[in-house]
Amino acid sequence: DIQMTQSPSSLPASVGDRVTITCRASQNINNYLNWYQHKPGTAPKLLIYAASNLQTGVPSRFSGRGSGTDFTLTINGLQPEDFATYFCQQSFRPPPAFGQGTNVDVK
Amino acid sequence: EVELEQSGAEMKEPGESLRISCKGSGDRFTTSWIAWVRQMPGKSLEWMGIVYPEDSDTKYSPSFQGRVTMSADKSRNVAYLQWSSLRASDTAIYYCARHRQFLVGTMYYDALDLWGRGTVVIVSA
Numbered sequence: 001d002i003q004m005t006q007s008p009s010s011l012p013a014s015v016g017d018r019v020t021i022t023c024r025a026s027q028n029i030n031n032y033l034n035w036y037q038h039k040p041g042t043a044p045k046l047l048i049y050a051a052s053n054l055q056t057g058v059p060s061r062f063s064g065r066g067s068g069t070d071f072t073l074t075i076n077g078l079q080p081e082d083f084a085t086y087f088c089q090q091s092f093r094p095p096p097a098f099g100q101g102t103n104v105d106v107k
Numbered sequence: 108e109v110e111l112e113q114s115g116a117e118m119k120e121p122g123e124s125l126r127i128s129c130k131g132s133g134d135r136f137t138t139s140w141i142a143w144v145r146q147m148p149g150k151s152l153e154w155m156g157i158v159y160p161e162d163s164d165t166k167y168s169p170s171f172q173g174r175v176t177m178s179a180d181k182s183r184n185v186a187y188l189q190w191s192s193l194r195a196s197d198t199a200i201y202y203c204a205r206h207r208q209f210l211v212g213t214m215y216y217d218a219l220d221l222w223g224r225g226t227v228v229i230v231s232a
Contacts, residue, residue, distance in 0.1 A: 031216075034216075034218045034219075041225075043111070043221075043222040044219075046218055046221075049211075049218040050216040053216075055218075087151065089154075089218075091217040098153070100151040
């Protein structure tokens with residue numbers, strides 16, 4: 001199975017910060033990489049698919065990059081509603097594994 | 108607005124059976140694969156498998172094959188996840204999510220584009 005590793009696991013940040021989360025795949029997954037946002041007690045939300053494509057309705061301060069094994073999710077100008085946990089997920093080969101999550105919390 | 112409504116929290120004892128549900132509103136539910144995703148306490152997300160409500164076809168992750176059963180009732184727009192004999196290790200939040208294929212250029216990419224809020228399952232003696 002393909003393993004997904006995110007870093008950091010915790011990311012203290014302030015409103016207005018530029019935040020970058022990294023996701024690494026255990027093998028080449030081309031650009032078959034999704035990013036999700038999750039807040040406790042709510043439904044997870046798809047942010048980005050195919051590594052860099054913004055899902056409809058997602059603010060443009062979110063962006064994704066990468067291909068092969070290394071990927072990043074960047075939030076430019078962190079907003080109060082962005083404090084959450086972010087997961088990457090590979091969709092290259094089943095089962096579609098998730099990373100362990102990055103918790104963006106208040107510094 | 109399309110939503111996935113999940114059934115309420117459950118508290119069960121080891122060995123008991125359980126079925127939880129995920130009801131879709133709006134169109135496309137029966138012609139979309141519905142995934143089930145587990146989140147154990149303090150852990151990440153795990154893709155368990157998918158069910159196609161139109162014909163109840165299923166695909167399971169090897170880690171969950173034989174431990175759970177996924178099914179659907181297309182007449183009611185509902186997908187189910189069930190256990191015949193729960194274990195304490197089944198304690199988790201279970202999410203249903205709609206599987207969608209996005210076309211980018213000439214390639215299709217899979218993602219879970221709509222999620223339920225989760226069903227908490229606690230298994231304890």
